[in-house]
Amino acid sequence: MTTEQPRAGSFYGRRKGHRLREQQSRLMEETLPRLRIGPDAVSDVSALFARPVSQTWLEIGFGGGEHLLHQMQLNPDVGFIGCEPFINGMAKLLAGEPDEQRLALHDADATELLPRLPAASIDRAFVLYPDPWPKRRQRKRRIISHETVSNLARVLKPGAIFRFATDIDDYAAWTLARVMASGQFDWAAERADDWRLAWTDWPGTRYEQKAFREGRTPAYLTFVRREARNLA
Numbered sequence: 001m002t003t004e005q006p007r008a009g010s011f012y013g014r015r016k017g018h019r020l021r022e023q024q025s026r027l028m029e030e031t032l033p034r035l036r037i038g039p040d041a042v043s044d045v046s047a048l049f050a051r052p053v054s055q056t057w058l059e060i061g062f063g064g065g066e067h068l069l070h071q072m073q074l075n076p077d078v079g080f081i082g083c084e085p086f087i088n089g090m091a092k093l094l095a096g097e098p099d100e101q102r103l104a105l106h107d108a109d110a111t112e113l114l115p116r117l118p119a120a121s122i123d124r125a126f127v128l129y130p131d132p133w134p135k136r137r138q139r140k141r142r143i144i145s146h147e148t149v150s151n152l153a154r155v156l157k158p159g160a161i162f163r164f165a166t167d168i169d170d171y172a173a174w175t176l177a178r179v180m181a182s183g184q185f186d187w188a189a190e191r192a193d194d195w196r197l198a199w200t201d202w203p204g205t206r207y208e209q210k211a212f213r214e215g216r217t218p219a220y221l222t223f224v225r226r227e228a229r230n231l232a
């Protein structure tokens, strides 16, 4: 396995966009510090939440939080760990009035958080439309690398689902290659529609709308973390 992990923090293009509105600034100053995951190893993910949760789901690069907020509404017993270094995205999520009692946030590089999460602690993970880094020389910046896949496999419970979406053909193939090479996941697709059509609980995002407008065709990949006895 070659090492693909670039310097921590080098994945995302930018951390800050336009100026935050007053309410967003207040949420960043008052709410984010309460929900932010501390710098140490997390020994128990359920302790991240202010109330008991039945499962813990992890979304990496949630953008403006459209998908995270939607899943929160659909799944009222699930606790969510959201990772997003882009300040305006984080502010948008907070302005969307998430259920703070079952939300924990990491406002930096997700690859820095993954090693601090306990093994087999996450029930579902999402990487949805990660930054594409389409040029060959930029690809090492992609969030999906052999190392990220291996870290995801470690934190996901056996049988847990990992969902990935992209509008870049090459990134779908790139991710499939790395996930299958890990020997830790099965690809759940049985027919082409399983990766051509979005999940029924996928709300769509502004980013995806832009991809459609610009004529790109998304792929939706669903992987299942193997049980220990089925590991390759």
Ligand SMILES: C[S@@+](CC[C@H](N)C(=O)[O-])C[C@H]1O[C@@H](n2cnc3c(N)ncnc32)[C@H](O)[C@@H]1O
Pocket (backbone or CB within 6 Å): 011, 012, 013, 014, 060, 061, 062, 063, 064, 083, 084, 085, 086, 089, 108, 109, 110, 111, 128, 129, 130, 131, 132, 143, 205, 206, 207, 208
């Ligand atoms: C193209 S946007 C897609 C956002 C959202 N998932 C959607 O579908 O609309 C990719 C997001 O991933 C975030 N991101 C990039 N590198 C990251 C990293 N290392 N850890 C966590 N998030 C990251 C970016 O800040 C950006 O908001």
